[in-house]
Amino acid sequence: MKEFLTDVETLRKRARENMDKGSVTDAYGADLERVLYVLNQALATELVCVLRYKRHYYTAKGIDAQPAADEFLQHAGEEEGHANQIAARISQLGGEPDFNPETLLERSHSEYNSSTKLKKMIQEDLVAERVAIASYTEIIAWLGDGDPTTRRMLEEILAVEEEHAEDMLDLLGGLT
Numbered sequence: 001m002k003e004f005l006t007d008v009e010t011l012r013k014r015a016r017e018n019m020d021k022g023s024v025t026d027a028y029g030a031d032l033e034r035v036l037y038v039l040n041q042a043l044a045t046e047l048v049c050v051l052r053y054k055r056h057y058y059t060a061k062g063i064d065a066q067p068a069a070d071e072f073l074q075h076a077g078e079e080e081g082h083a084n085q086i087a088a089r090i091s092q093l094g095g096e097p098d099f100n101p102e103t104l105l106e107r108s109h110s111e112y113n114s115s116t117k118l119k120k121m122i123q124e125d126l127v128a129e130r131v132a133i134a135s136y137t138e139i140i141a142w143l144g145d146g147d148p149t150t151r152r153m154l155e156e157i158l159a160v161e162e163e164h165a166e167d168m169l170d171l172l173g174g175l176t
């Protein structure tokens with residue numbers, strides 16, 4: 001059997017040092033400042049996605065496109081869930097989740113869209129999902145084994161974004 005890396009005495013001693021860091025120990029293998037920065041970008045991305053999907057939900061409802069509106073509302077709820085997960089992880093890592101609306105769009109990878117045409121809404125949502133998929137894939141690869149908890153959370157979110165992209169593609173196909 002592979003021997004344990006650090007002896008128990010040292011592990012216990014280290015755990016008592018820097019107790020104010022909470023869950024972040026010497027074993028944390030990622031660049032914490034950079035992780036917090038990237039997570040705040042992801043938080044902004046999710047929040048912009050919530051706003052865009054909400055806007056599309058209420059606009060599509062107005063033009064009587066109920067099936068699309070239902071998808072938009074469901075996605076808005078799921079993006080909000082992602083934002084909550086990411087904000088909680090930022091706090092757990094000792095950072096500050098940034099909800100400042102003034103800088104939201106600058107920090108977001110995805111874009112807002114206020115189209116009134118259903119097809120354009122769906123296209124823009126598909127693009128935003130593809131942006132999120134590409135950026136989460138990069139972040140996951142960059143994290144490697146340095147922060148398995150953050151990586152696992154992002155992997156779960158990524159899987160949902162892939163479903164979202166599929167949903168938007170299906171909606172788009174149903175239009176033509």
Ligand SMILES: [Fe+2]
Nearest residue numbers: 046078079082
């Ligand atoms: Fe999301």
Ligand SMILES: [Fe+2]
Nearest residue numbers: 129160161164
């Ligand atoms: Fe999404």
